[in-house]
Structures are given as C-alpha cells and as structure tokens.
Amino acid sequence: MSGNEAMAEAAIRAGCDAYFGYPITPQSEIPAYMARRMGQENRVFVQCESELAAINMVFGAAATGKRVMTTSSSPGISLMQEGISYLAGAQLPSVIVNVMRGGPGLGNIAPSQSDYFQGTRGGGHGDYRTITLAPSTVQEWVDMMPLAFDLADQYCNPVMILADGILGQMMEPIEFKTVPGRKLPQKDWALTGCKGREQNIVRSLWLADGVLEDLNLKIQDKLREIEENEIICEQSQTEDADIVLVAYGVSARIVRTAVDLAREQGIKAGWIRPVSLWPFPMDVINAAAQDLKMFLVVEMSHGQMIDDVKIAVAGKCPVAFFGRAGGGVPTVEQVLDKIRELSILSDN
Amino acid sequence: MDTNNNYHDEVTIAGFGGQGIILVGKLLAQTAMQAGIEVTYMPSYGAEIRGGTANSMIIMSSKPIPSPVITYPTSLVVMNKASADKFAPRVEENGLIVYNSSLIDKLPSHNSSIDVLAVNADDIAGEINNPRGANMVMLGAYLIKRNVMTVDQATEALPKVLAKRYHKTLPANIEALRRGAEVASKTG
Incomplete structure (x- = not known):
C-alpha cells in the first residue's frame, strides 16, 4: 500500500x-x-x-x-x-x-x-x-x-x-x-x-x-x-544546540538523519519540525532562538517557510537556508555539508 | 536471521521500465516487513511504463528509518547497462553489486572493496520459460548474498505484492527466485 x-x-x-x-x-x-x-x-x-x-x-x-x-x-x-x-x-x-x-x-x-x-x-x-x-x-x-x-x-x-x-x-x-x-x-x-x-x-x-x-x-x-x-510541532536535541534545523514533511526526515550524523561529529545540532504549517509554531521557534547561534531552514523549494521562521526569530539570530526545487531532493550529505560549513563559520 | 542492532542496508534496484523493478522492490520491502525489519520503499515514478528507467529504493534497518531517500546505496541490484553506469559508481565501500550479466557486459569503475556478483538473469529466466522472471532471479541472488532474509520468506511475501490476476505465475516466479539463489550459492 x-x-x-x-x-x-x-x-x-x-x-x-x-x-x-x-x-x-x-x-x-x-x-x-x-x-x-x-x-x-x-x-x-x-x-x-x-x-x-x-x-x-x-x-x-x-x-x-x-x-x-x-x-x-x-x-x-x-x-x-x-x-x-x-x-x-x-x-x-x-x-x-x-x-x-x-x-x-x-x-x-x-x-x-x-x-x-x-x-x-x-x-x-x-x-x-x-x-x-x-x-x-x-x-x-x-x-x-x-x-x-x-x-x-x-x-x-x-x-x-x-x-x-x-x-x-x-x-x-x-x-x-x-x-x-x-x-x-x-x-x-x-x-x-x-x-x-x-x-x-x-x-x-x-x-x-x-x-x-x-x-x-x-x-x-x-x-x-x-x-x-491548534499548533502542532515536534523538536529534538534543541536544548544545548548551537544550530537548529527547521524542516517539514519529507525534508524533516532528511534533516533528522543529517542532525544525527552532525552530532556524531561533535556538532551541537538539533531540529524543529512544524507539523501545522498554519498555524505556524512561532513561539517554539522564537524561544529556541534565544540561546542559539543560528537556524538552518531546509526545504524542497528555494525558500518559502524560511519567511515564517524569520518572522518567528524576529532578528534574534541569523537564519540560513538550503533548498532544492524542481524535482531536486536535498540529500543527507548536502545538508550535513551545510551544517559543517555553518558551524565552522560561526566558530570563527 | 541477522537483525541485530547494526543491521542496515540501503538497496537500489534499477533497470528499465518493464523489467519488473518496481514489483521486485515491493517484494523485498514486503519480505522485510514480514520479517519484522524496519523498512521504507520508494519507487521512482515516471510517465514512462516501458522503456524508461525505473528504480526502487529500499532501506532496511534494525532502527527506525528517518530519510527514505538513498544517495549512496550499500547494495545495488542492477538489470541494465544505463542503470549500471549511473548507480555502480555510487555504491558505498564494502558494498554489494549484483548485476544482470545477460545485458551488462562490464560494470563501470566502482570501489574495489565492493563484492560483485554477475547473474545472467535473462538467460536463466529464459531457460525456465519465464522470460519476465529475470527480476526474481536477481532478487534470489541478492537474498543469498546478504543472508538476512531467506528465499522462503520472499516466497511467502510474493502473493501480497503480486496482483491477483497474476497469481497463476506464482510457481514460475518462485522457481526464478530459487534459480537466482542457486547461482549466488555456487559462487559463495
């Protein structure tokens, strides 16, 4: 089925x-x-x-x-x-x-x-x-x-x-x-x-x-x-995270694997997955923005949900993006590379 | 059956449309599910029914599977040359390639640590008068090489994935599975 x-x-x-x-x-x-x-x-x-x-x-x-x-x-x-x-x-x-x-x-x-x-x-x-x-x-x-x-x-x-x-x-x-x-x-x-x-x-x-x-x-x-x-949202490993990935749907599955691999490599990464896209979990993301170096939004688009993430973050920290569209599906490796690149940038 | 905490296999099955790539992918996924293994199955879906490229991605694991998409397979079951050219270079170190030597004369360059098995699947399928059963021959060989699920388990799962109107072909397909398994057993 x-x-x-x-x-x-x-x-x-x-x-x-x-x-x-x-x-x-x-x-x-x-x-x-x-x-x-x-x-x-x-x-x-x-x-x-x-x-x-x-x-x-x-x-x-x-x-x-x-x-x-x-x-x-x-x-x-x-x-x-x-x-x-x-x-x-x-x-x-x-x-x-x-x-x-x-x-x-x-x-x-x-x-x-x-x-x-x-x-x-x-x-x-x-x-x-x-x-x-x-x-x-x-x-x-x-x-x-x-x-x-x-x-x-x-x-x-x-x-x-x-x-x-x-x-x-x-x-x-x-x-x-x-x-x-x-x-x-x-x-x-x-x-x-x-x-x-x-x-x-x-x-x-x-x-x-x-x-x-x-x-x-x-x-x-x-x-x-x-x-x-009616807000529904799932999150994991955000408490001590330096970088939190935000993704929904199938992208969130790819992000989960990438975050697990990043953790194995010593990068403090976590993820938030909005389940209700409207209403959007503004408060969850705003709260997470408090102690964070940055967000990374991953979508199978060239950046749409990122607008809502930026509204939620309200300028508290940078919001980076990785996405592919038109049939391109972000791979775990590409997302992991992006996490690594951002974590090196934010360390310097 | 070896489904300890470390079992994880990302299998790409690839060929051209009409070779039964989607069906055999579903069969592997169904077999894994009935064996109590975590599994996801993702077909490539196209407007093309026959002649286009087709592939199935099946991830089987002892742990829940987040991403159902495979970039670098740990196992490749490949039935035509175009697909071999595309996927063989992507197979992970120490992985497995089972290829259809009836249609693929030579594999493109791939990691030397990979275990490679040639199966003349179309010839075997022809010998047993089931020319459309080459996909089953390939799966039989894969099952033996990985030694996680058995041909008997696949046989049990087969009626679940084969449309009822094709159930008269069950014995022929089971025979094809067994013949593939024999080839793999002989080569060890």
Missing part, C-alpha cells in the same frame, strides 16, 4: 462521506483507491471532469454537512483556489490534500515543497487561511486524517494537507488506529431540507452594507482561536 492509498483508506475510516477528484501524478492512486473503496462503503465517489468541478462539488456536498474531501497535486490545487476561497468565505468544513510536485507551471512529477506559500497564505483571494498540516511519514499522514476532518468540522474551515510525491509514492509499515474523535458542534447550518425549521443559506456573497466586514471579523476571531489552540 503506497502512502497515497494508506491516506485514502484513513480518510474513509475517518468518515469521509464523499470524495471528488481528478487524476494527476503523483497522487492518482488516491482517486483510483477511492473509486474502488467508496462504492463498497456505500459512499459517494465522483471522478470529475476537472479540478474546478471537483472543488465546487466539494462546496456543494460540504454545504449538506457531510464530510468531504478532494485531493490533487500542485497544478490542480492552483486550479482549485477560487473554490477554496469560496469554501473559506462560506465557512464550509472540507479537507483538501495536495501531494506536491515540481513547479512552477505544469512543472514535472517529481516531489516538491514549493506550494508552501499557496498552502499557508490562503491561496485564493480574500482574508482567510486554511488550517494546513504537513505529515512526514505515512503513519503520521494516516493518523492525521481523523484530525483533519475534526478540525474542519470544529472550525467550519477548509483544512489543507501538504504532502509531497515521496510520501505519496513511498511505502512503509503502518497501523490503522482507532482514536476517539473530538466533541464537535452540531452542523445546524447545513442544508438538509428545511421542512419544519427556518431555511438555512450557505453563501459567500454579502453585498449589504457592513455585513462582509462583520463576517471578516468573525473569520479573524476564529483564526486567532485556531492559532491559540
């Missing part, structure tokens, strides 16, 4: 009622798996005619209060941005998975992390954010699915999962665990047929004077609440 298929199964187990998708490498195993399994479960699977159709079907199905998911890869996610903005505006819970590939443009099918900006800044127009999570192992991706649906339902907001081609294609042993879900609010806003009750309306167009400003303030309050409660 590839990472893609494992995630798809986890989504089904997390109660995904409807899936809408359009194939694109490196995530085509997801719609293929869903095509087979959703029918067996008596749920909805639609292979759409385009990504635009998929995201708008997500809108329609989410408005009925069902658990809804779509998946795609970078160029397809770009096509969905209008719909994601509408989901955010209408405050509809939904889960969107981006198995990132090389860009810009149609790019290639190699793994990449170049959609960080798109995934953490909203992506579409208007003042909103998606809750954005980045798994680094197949097991974590599987465990994340119930959380993603819960977060979407709790905050009535789209949740984006940023994975990449490596995670989608790779295999490693996993276990499907049953975890108790969160206590979630009733979906009393859902369009379920209004016989015997007031009519519900789901929309993102608000023309009356002041109404949209109020909605924006409401959305902002919600986003602050998410920032306060």
